Amino acid sequence: MKHIQDPLDLSLHLPELRERIRPLISKLVHSDPGEMLSSFPSVDEIKHLGLLDVSVVFLDELTSYLAELRCLNDSHLMDFMSILHQLPVTDGSIWEKTLYNQLSMEYTDPTQAIEKFKSLQLLYTMLRLGFDDLAFIRKELAKITADPNELRLEILRGMIRIRLDRAENKLESLLKECVHLINLCYFHEGADCALSLVARWIVTLDWKDLQHYKKAILIKLVDLYKNKRCQNTATLLYALFDMSDKLVTPAEKYGYFRRLSKLQATLMNEFELQRLYFFAGNYPAENSSRFKESILYYQYSNYFLYRCWDRIRAISRYLRKELSPARYARIVHSIEDQVHDLGNQVSFQNNSYVETLQADYDKIEKLYKKVEELSLTDTLTGLRNRRYLQNNIYHMIHLAVRHQVPMSFAMLDIDHFKLVNDSYGHAAGDYILKELAKLITTEFRKSDIIVRYGGEEFLMLLFDTGIEQSLRILEEVRISVEKYPFNYKGQTIPITISIGISENSFYDGSELDIGAKIAEADKALYKAKNSGRNRICIHE
16 A cells, blocks of 8 residues: 555664564564563663653564564454454444354353453453553452463453553563563464554554654554455554544545445444544545545444444443442543543534535536536537537538638627626626527528637638628628517617628638638628628628
């Protein structure tokens, strides 16, 4: 996938530390993580260098190493990783069956494992929603029997411990738990599963003012999965999409959205999907096809917005059922914040929807005008326009020249048309133009061409017509216009026309200069107007 802004060269960040960490990565992956940690920078050294700076180097080296070990086979554990992205799995959830199937891979009777999972997911959900009695969480976690062979439950247990260590700022314990889980996943399921945990680590870490390094590592990982449609792809792409506009441009975000929209919706939760489609609906439309997409994306966003409401209600019911009133009260503020945010989102979405509709309608109106300009027909009179003259008529004229067919160029103009507009209004002027177009069309043959050349000017090309016949036809037109009752809203508006003619008989065998002939007809028209109007003059 093409990224608009080139990522940083991560290899230049703390090169001396990188040389120390690089040989330790294989020990983390293939042997005892404890051996690796014994050679890892001490807690004091990490604090001195900065946890985030050390994390940049460690995660970059770990990503590079695991990328070389990836295989094409999908891990069964990735479905469980998708479940963890949707916690809590409540009664009646679409994820219940997937959870049962996943735990059935480790247990003949997964009933007991499901009960353990429910206990663990409750603790994880409480932490995620900001439950602050960490001692209670650790106490309850200790009650749930641990078994190193329960890979899926051990991953969830490790994620709880990581959240606890982060909340209590236990750096050494946090690092041990992270590398333990990565080693565990690689040993049992391979590099892709280990990279899934690395991705979660990157996403949940508070990068503060090193967000540009986060983006660089995410892009590196995304490029590994450019042809994969899996949970890792969704996690990484959404993490990039969710970064601030200062780091990821709207155009980049739209590119990430396009790729995310091709993945299964179950790889993301309702809140992520709502934000994705809201952004896409609000993304500036550059053409009429994008306008249709904007409407569709707003509809999707609205659908997922209501799914978010349902999800919050389901989580609230789940917590009220599982917790005592006192403990629920310590979490309810987080749920209230989500409800408040969704309420704001409804208002914001409605306003943005209207603004986008207005903006896109304005663009469509401009496009319509542009199409009108590109059209070969004048929309007011139904006659051919100057674009038709430029693009279509020249080959007809040159064909007539080749076969020595005589033709006449006539320029017609409505006398005192400005006075008509000033006296009766522009609507009356439009009426005159339309009626005149109908009238003169009936006076000519189908082989002749009539073009609305300008405001009240009309160009007529009469083929196989000498000057005398042309003059007779045009005089009949002039008389018909003078006698025609132009009635507009009960008022009769007197109209006359002036006409200038230029003839081409080809008797001298010279090449035809079409522009010159039109100019000659225009000069003859100017002469007719200066001679008193309502008459025809021939260019001499």
